[in-house]
Amino acid sequence: MGKRNYYDTIANIYDQTRWLTDSVAEEVADFIVDFVNASPETSFLEPGVGTGLNVLPLVRRGYAVTGIDVSQEMLDQFSQKFPQAPQNLSLIHGDASQLPFPDQSFDVVLTVHMVHTVSHWKIFLDEIDRVLKPGGFYLNAQWITPPARREFEQYFRAILAKYEQLQESKSVDKVIEDINVEEYFNHKGYQSTYVVAKKWAVSNTIEELLSCFKMRAYGLCWRVTDEIFEQAMKELEEFCDQHYESSETQLSSEAKFEIWAYTSS
Numbered sequence: 001m002g003k004r005n006y007y008d009t010i011a012n013i014y015d016q017t018r019w020l021t022d023s024v025a026e027e028v029a030d031f032i033v034d035f036v037n038a039s040p041e042t043s044f045l046e047p048g049v050g051t052g053l054n055v056l057p058l059v060r061r062g063y064a065v066t067g068i069d070v071s072q073e074m075l076d077q078f079s080q081k082f083p084q085a086p087q088n089l090s091l092i093h094g095d096a097s098q099l100p101f102p103d104q105s106f107d108v109v110l111t112v113h114m115v116h117t118v119s120h121w122k123i124f125l126d127e128i129d130r131v132l133k134p135g136g137f138y139l140n141a142q143w144i145t146p147p148a149r150r151e152f153e154q155y156f157r158a159i160l161a162k163y164e165q166l167q168e169s170k171s172v173d174k175v176i177e178d179i180n181v182e183e184y185f186n187h188k189g190y191q192s193t194y195v196v197a198k199k200w201a202v203s204n205t206i207e208e209l210l211s212c213f214k215m216r217a218y219g220l221c222w223r224v225t226d227e228i229f230e231q232a233m234k235e236l237e238e239f240c241d242q243h244y245e246s247s248e249t250q251l252s253s254e255a256k257f258e259i260w261a262y263t264s265s
């Protein structure tokens, strides 16, 4: 666990550079509680819990929540959200591919932007299947980059691509394509459903988006050396000067909290 990952580096700016607000997270929690028909005894596990954006409302409501993450810095950001460690929250620094829990420990396992980050996704899903109680729910969720932000990001990707040509590593998008969670769980006899827990509007000025990129808040910003990154940022700023009326121009679009839900019988 000694190796620093990219999330260690961005932990202190993670929440401010994402778009899941506290109020949206509360509404998503309402949806989840209802969807899994939670009782006060329902237990939740979020592997790759990060700064706790998704499960914070569940902790506040008194549910037993366990979070595991390889990044101690991300976990620290989560812990700092409470004046005192809540008794119903357990945070573990560890690799989610080896969940340190007995079989059938949790009623609900939630992963958000997570499956593509583990080294061996099938081993990880085996672990989820193992720790879920019979009749439990696995909720594989994402609140992907809203379209307007995505389009802005594509401009930066295009600039970076010129510098990245020599690199042969798979992009994250490609890795996601190779993972078939649905097939895996259907094969194990789970029932699957797709639901949108919440849609909401996200608006940012060009200046705000540029500042997120300057902070290197996203994985793509770390694919190149510091020097190349600075050069690419200069190009992005020049592009923005030419492409948008002003740095106060707002880019708006709709975000979605999507869940692929799997239930065992």
Ligand SMILES: C[S@@+](CC[C@H](N)C(=O)[O-])C[C@H]1O[C@@H](n2cnc3c(N)ncnc32)[C@H](O)[C@@H]1O
Pocket: 005, 007, 047, 048, 049, 050, 051, 052, 053, 054, 068, 069, 070, 071, 074, 094, 095, 096, 097, 111, 112, 113, 114, 117, 118, 119
């Ligand atoms: C994209 S972030 C998502 C964080 C949180 N789920 C959210 O939606 O805001 C991915 C998280 O998974 C963690 N992570 C990546 N690989 C992991 C692994 N093998 N075991 C545990 N955590 C891991 C990272 O440290 C990071 O906090």
